[in-house]
Amino acid sequence: MKQTRERIVAEGVGLLSKSGLAGVTLGVLATQTGMSKSGLFAHFKSKEEVQLQLLDETARIAQTTVIQPAMKAPAGLQRLRVMFTRWLGWSEKAGLGGGCAVAGGFFELDDAPENDPVRQRLMAMELEFRQLLTTLTNDAVKHGELSAGLDVPQFVWEMCGLYLNHHVSYRFIRDPRATKRAHRAFDELVKRSQPAKGKVRAAGRRQ
Amino acid sequence: MKQTRERIVAEGVGLLSKSGLAGVTLGVLATQTGMSKSGLFAHFKSKEEVQLQLLDETARIAQTTVIQPAMKAPAGLQRLRVMFTRWLGWSEKAGLGGGCAVAGGFFELDDAPENDPVRQRLMAMELEFRQLLTTLTNDAVKHGELSAGLDVPQFVWEMCGLYLNHHVSYRFIRDPRATKRAHRAFDELVKRSQPAKGKVRAAGRRQ
DNA sequence: CTAGAAATAGCACGACCGGTCGTGTTACTG
């Protein structure tokens, strides 16, 4: 059945979130789905195929949990801000039961060979998302909410860092101030990226 | 022999760096050390013991690679800066052949039970290092190089984030600009944490 | 109601896992 495969994938994303790529085992996934290992395996060509499917499904969930709500916000700095807010701890909000599989994969596969398909998929997902952030940041610049001279790649780079930092702080350290810290850092990042107030430029209107 | 155990540990830190905690396997470690699995195992009570020893050794290496050189620099902002510079990519500089095992462990064990000994060790290592960073930052404040009104925990938090971000950017993304980006972000962090220049005394206008 | 297709289970495989056990070698001790 078509929907069995979907059920497996839907179950699997939770396991992936909780246990990481290496923790996704055919046996565990089968048990969790209430199937035999071979019955489950018949739906996929290989374990790698399972991992790729799970990453794709993870991306789909992130799309609806993080990106779509953000795109409903008004373009510019507001949209960027909503994106960041939704981004933090999104896997928990989506009910995955664990952390962000993509962030986890960064550390699991950082030494994997360049042509590893799972690594490549992970890289593609990340670059695509960073591209989106870049676009949103550029929009905020066009709206005059961020400085025209802003180093946009650097801005995006730092924004991604705040997410990673929050992930560790929130999930490993379990610091209750993690989310507050991340927002504060983001606010600082935005503030120092804004055009000079009251100065010569005409593009003034911020926030 | 005493030195056999040391040889195992010395070999193991490389494996830990390359493959993460889960990748440290008695069999692989034995092969790599040129021993039989059982011969190797005789030196430890359990695999967990091996992991703890490897983490300790990793800490020792970090001590000489990162911390000791930094402590030779003049106290204050300079020392903090040297620490940060040495910190970035330290595992490579130390010849471990992989990434930072501590950073990797954050993502591997973020869902581990609170009383997991390996998780606890990792946490202790991190908190100790953050404590050191806090002390150095406080020193820089005392030297008047950072603002007296600085939110020091937030400063340290952001500094740790820059390290994580660099790790991903450098090792997974393999962005050649990673280190430049990290330094740039650190400079910005320092700049906005400095006391107002030329102006009055503490509590400057560093909004 | 039955033929065939699709989905699932059963089973076996070789490899590796963490860990145990008995044995042989070596070097020091009395």
Add this chain to the structure above:
DNA sequence: CAGTAACACGACCGGTCGTGCTATTTCTAG
């Protein structure tokens, strides 16, 4: 010289891994 303790070894334990091959069940079409 005999005794002994440290050390490393190969064989092996019960399990789990990914992955095939072959039944069996279940669903659907005529």
